[in-house]
Amino acid sequence: MQNYARLIGIDVGLKRVGLAQTDLLKTIASPVGTYSPSDVFEEVDRIVEGSPVEAFIIGWPLTPNGDEGPATKMVQRFIAKLEKAHPNIPIIKVDERYTSNKAKDLMLEIGVPKKKRRQKERVDRIAAALILQRYLDEHQ
Template structure:
């Protein structure tokens, strides 16, 4: 029997967090939006209340040399907050190095004008979808 549940992808940042979600069949990741670190918890709560959520996929910001740093500590604090709110929903970390560059490449490919590509909010939500899509592809 098919289990219909979403995965939620999150690109955590100090000022903004990108949010993405899968469809119920977990075939494709779609950007939801960009939110402040406080707003994103409310948005996640709304998604969890509206539909079954199977897991949170969080971008794990390793440094180029593969080591953890200040950014990973900040993301771990966010993960701890999520686990306190939703202890029954697992959290999966995905290496997010270079997702911002990939997001810019995607915007260029689909013809987003240069002025709009400069908006960090767009990059963050596309990066969240790329993190989530990478997780989906690693499952198959």
């Protein structure tokens, strides 16, 4: 029997948090938007209230050589707040190295104008979708 629920992808940054979600069949990741770190929990709550959520897939910012650095501490603080707000939804960390660069490359490939490619909000929400899609690709 099919388990109809979404996965939520999260790309945490100091200034912005990119969100993405899957369809209920968990086949494709789509960008949702970019939010300030203080406003993102309101949007996550809205998504969780609107449909079942199986798990949060969070980008884990390792250094190029695979170590944890200062950015992982920031993401861990975000995870702690998310766990407190939604204790029954599992949180899965996914290596997010180079997703911002891949997001920029993807926008170039699909013909997004240069001015729009420079918008960091756009990059962050596409990076969240790439993190989520990477998880889907590895677990299906």
